[in-house]
Amino acid sequence: MNALSKLVAVEAKLFLREPVSLFFVFALPLGLMLVFGLPQRGAQPEAATGQHGELTFLPSIALSLTIGMLALFTLPMALGIYRERKVLRRLATTPVSPALLLVAQVVVNLVMGVAGAVVTALGVRLLLDQPAPANVPGFVLAFLLGVACLFAIGLLIAALAPSARAAQSIGPTLFFPLLFLAGAWLPRDQMPTVLARIGEYSPLGATVDTISAAWAGQTPAVSQLLVLAGTAVVGCLLATRLFRWE
Amino acid sequence: MPVIEVEHLHKRYGDKVAVDDVSFTVEQGEIFGVLGRNGAGKTTTVECVQGLRRADRGTVRVLGLDPVRDRTEVRQRVGAQLQESQLPDKLRVREALDLYRSFYRNRADIDELLADLGLAEQRDTAFHKLSGGQKQRLSVALALVGRPEIAILDELTTGLDPKGRRDTWDLVERIRDRGVTVVLVTHFMAEAERLCDRLAVIDAGRVVAIDTPSGLMSRVDGEHRVHFRPVDRLDDAVLAALPEVTSVRRDGDEVTVTGPEEVLQAVLSALAERKIRYSGLRVDQPTLDDAFVSLTGHAGAPPALDGRSS
Numbered sequence: 001m002n003a004l005s006k007l008v009a010v011e012a013k014l015f016l017r018e019p020v021s022l023f024f025v026f027a028l029p030l031g032l033m034l035v036f037g038l039p040q041r042g043a044q045p046e047a048a049t050g051q052h053g054e055l056t057f058l059p060s061i062a063l064s065l066t067i068g069m070l071a072l073f074t075l076p077m078a079l080g081i082y083r084e085r086k087v088l089r090r091l092a093t094t095p096v097s098p099a100l101l102l103v104a105q106v107v108v109n110l111v112m113g114v115a116g117a118v119v120t121a122l123g124v125r126l127l128l129d130q131p132a133p134a135n136v137p138g139f140v141l142a143f144l145l146g147v148a149c150l151f152a153i154g155l156l157i158a159a160l161a162p163s164a165r166a167a168q169s170i171g172p173t174l175f176f177p178l179l180f181l182a183g184a185w186l187p188r189d190q191m192p193t194v195l196a197r198i199g200e201y202s203p204l205g206a207t208v209d210t211i212s213a214a215w216a217g218q219t220p221a222v223s224q225l226l227v228l229a230g231t232a233v234v235g236c237l238l239a240t241r242l243f244r245w246e
Numbered sequence: 247m248p249v250i251e252v253e254h255l256h257k258r259y260g261d262k263v264a265v266d267d268v269s270f271t272v273e274q275g276e277i278f279g280v281l282g283r284n285g286a287g288k289t290t291t292v293e294c295v296q297g298l299r300r301a302d303r304g305t306v307r308v309l310g311l312d313p314v315r316d317r318t319e320v321r322q323r324v325g326a327q328l329q330e331s332q333l334p335d336k337l338r339v340r341e342a343l344d345l346y347r348s349f350y351r352n353r354a355d356i357d358e359l360l361a362d363l364g365l366a367e368q369r370d371t372a373f374h375k376l377s378g379g380q381k382q383r384l385s386v387a388l389a390l391v392g393r394p395e396i397a398i399l400d401e402l403t404t405g406l407d408p409k410g411r412r413d414t415w416d417l418v419e420r421i422r423d424r425g426v427t428v429v430l431v432t433h434f435m436a437e438a439e440r441l442c443d444r445l446a447v448i449d450a451g452r453v454v455a456i457d458t459p460s461g462l463m464s465r466v467d468g469e470h471r472v473h474f475r476p477v478d479r480l481d482d483a484v485l486a487a488l489p490e491v492t493s494v495r496r497d498g499d500e501v502t503v504t505g506p507e508e509v510l511q512a513v514l515s516a517l518a519e520r521k522i523r524y525s526g527l528r529v530d531q532p533t534l535d536d537a538f539v540s541l542t543g544h545a546g547a548p549p550a551l552d553g554r555s556s
Binding site for chain 2: 002003006007010013014017018081082085086087089090092093094095096
């Protein structure tokens with residue numbers, strides 16, 4: 001086996017040995033969805049209004065929650081710890097580049113994100129008795145761009161955070177305002193226009209909207225997809241530029 | 247045949263000079279010590295040897311290669327153990343070795359390595375459950391898993407208890423016995439004295455001496471001190487009159503006589519001649535510590551409370 005596949009296998013094992021990450025990825029989104037979703041089980045679309053009234057809002061925000069937590073919590077923290085414990089530096093003394101460990105971390109978190117998404121989607125379908133994503137290509141595209149955008153932000157946090165502890169607090173500090181902007185608490189249709197507008201193009205807001213639209217069978221807004229892609233590219237470039245190895 | 251050649255190495259960080267002018271060669275098969283206080287420039291020097299840092303001036307050749315330009319090849323053949331490098335908490339001993347092994351062309355047998363390093367029973371133990379000494383041995387194992395020709399061990403025994411330290415010293419000798427050239431970075435005099443075939447004493451970024459430990463010790467005209475308690479009456483003037491004796495002092499009923507290496511023989515003959523019985527005989531010889539002090543002009547390394555050096 002080559003070094004990268006070995007690294008991915010080891011990182012995956014380590015991920016699965018962390019009950020906290022497993023809870024964030026699999027249990028929390030599903031749990032939230034059931035808590036809020038079960039009361040409106042079987043509700044008719046026309047009965048509800050506004051952002052929170054859309055049947056696809058809840059599963060979309062649950063999915064975004066999974067991606068967001070992987071990207072903003074587990075990824076920067078793992079990389080921060082690796083830097084702090086000189087694991088990256090240790091790797092630099094071997095024939096293998098420490099960049100491979102970063103790649104392995106991203107791959108593992110991505111795979112976990114996809115697995116979490118599948119669990120959530122199955123939960124929606126089976127437990128809440130709602131339709132599966134209707135516009136599948138649109139759904140996949142929105143999901144991938146959302147993942148890319150949020151992971152880029154996570155990598156940027158990992159690059160800039162002076163310590164693992166700092167990474168651990170920057171993630172959540174950023175995550176909750178992003179959740180708010182996405183309309184998790186106050187529906188965006190009830191926000192002041194400026195705030196709603198910002199929310200629409202915020203990383204999590206755009207992710208929720210595009211996933212939600214595709215789930216309902218519509219075409220996701222191109223402007224929102226472009227913002228996700230743009231943020232992903234800029235974030236990744238900055239992160240690679242600014243990443244400190246020690 | 248030298249496996250490492252360092253010539254006039256100079257490295258600065260901003261306007262702080264970490265290594266001013268360091269030259270030395272390491273011969274194949276020896277244990278070569280790099281000895282100095284914390285902050286003397288030891289770690290920076292070996293980091294340049296490993297190609298982790300680029301020298302500002304001077305040349306570094308490792309196995310005839312440039313460690314920065316031919317980094318991949320050098321890293322295939324040089325194993326390193328870093329000061330304070332850790333592993334993920336839940337990574338198990340065997341998994342770590344298996345992972346690092348996959349990075350190298352020449353791969354050591356893991357079970358053999360584990361047995362050699364006394365880690366066979368810990369093969370399925372997670373990193374955070376290992377003792378300090380076990381972590382250190384694992385770190386050494388990782389440095390050897392690619393069957394290196396040179397092993398660079400940085401502050402190997404910092405933070406270990408005396409037993410762990412002695413076990414690790416045995417281990418270093420076994421590594422050398424396998425034909426691996428060892429570069430040992432340390433600020434412990436006793437460690438350098440016990441293990442190194444030759445060592446470079448580095449102070450403030452410069453090499454102040456390169457020699458064998460006994461060669462370094464013989465450079466200091468350190469005084470030997472003979473202590474004993476005479477049982478019979480003894481006139482101090484008798485000893486003071488001996489040509490080998492430089493001073494005689496009494497502290498309670500203990501007599502301390504100082505002089506060059508021959509002083510012990512002279513004192514014992516004088517006592518025997520006059521049939522003076524004595525007890526509690528003890529001799530202090532100059533140590534590498536004394537050599538270090540006289541070479542660098544300041545006391546040896548203070549115990550590293552924070553375990554860091556640069």
